[in-house]
Amino acid sequence: DVKVTQSSRYLVKRTGEKVFLECVQDMDHENMFWYRQDPGLGLRLIYFSYDVKMKEKGDIPEGYSVSREKKERFSLILESASTNQTSMYLCASRAGHRWEGGITDTQYFGPGTRLTVL
Amino acid sequence: QKEVEQDPGPLSVPEGAIVSLNCTYSNSAFQYFMWYRQYSRKGPELLMYTYSSGNKEDGRFTAQVDKSSKYISLFIRDSQPSDSATYLCVMSDRGSTLGRLYFGRGTQLTVWP
Secondary structure (H helix, E strand, C coil): CCCEEECCCEEEECCCCCEEEEEEECCCCCCEEEEEEECCCEEEEEEEECCCCCCEECCCCCCEEEEEEECCEEEEEECCCCHHHCEEEEEEEEEEEEECCEEEEEEEECCCEEEEEC | CCCEEECCCCEEEECCCCEEEEEEECCCCCCEEEEEEECCCCCCEEEEEEECCEEEEECCEEEEEECCCCEEEEEECCCCHHHCEEEEEEEECCCCCCCCCEECCCEEEEEEC
């Protein structure tokens, strides 16, 4: 089974702090994603990575950066945390899934990190 | 307009009821349609996936896609309290950058005993 783990389940930080959220997957997937999930807004893509040292902006990259130094690890960085970054952060890893219709993309999610910025 | 629209609910039904969850979308390039289930304080997990129009059944769950109407549904038969979760409809066009997914906002379902 694919396993995606995130470094913390709950995190409380102060405004202005630098915050690191870590994600690790154990299935040698090339693609990894960071989302935030907010009530009424659903999942929104922050950044994604095709491969080691590769990254692309998603829909809401402002205030975030990412790092992918090793294939299994994808880090999300809040350079200077603000209260509007209080949210649930979800990491995902992508596998091509072969079935009778061809190949589709399945993303496997970690358990999430609930971040509160005071 | 958001590309994927989903009624957030909440939806509350008694055990044994048939549940219908629905989404509409605007991008005609979407070809792959998925449903994810998310339990409270957990990450989403893939429940079902379908390609193009038609039905797919897996146990008590049936996924239905009508591409002509840009409408997808998930039916749950004989619903159980363990089905209580948020259900996300998710789509992919495969022509976008490396399998990016597009999510509905999720429908919160409660099945009471």
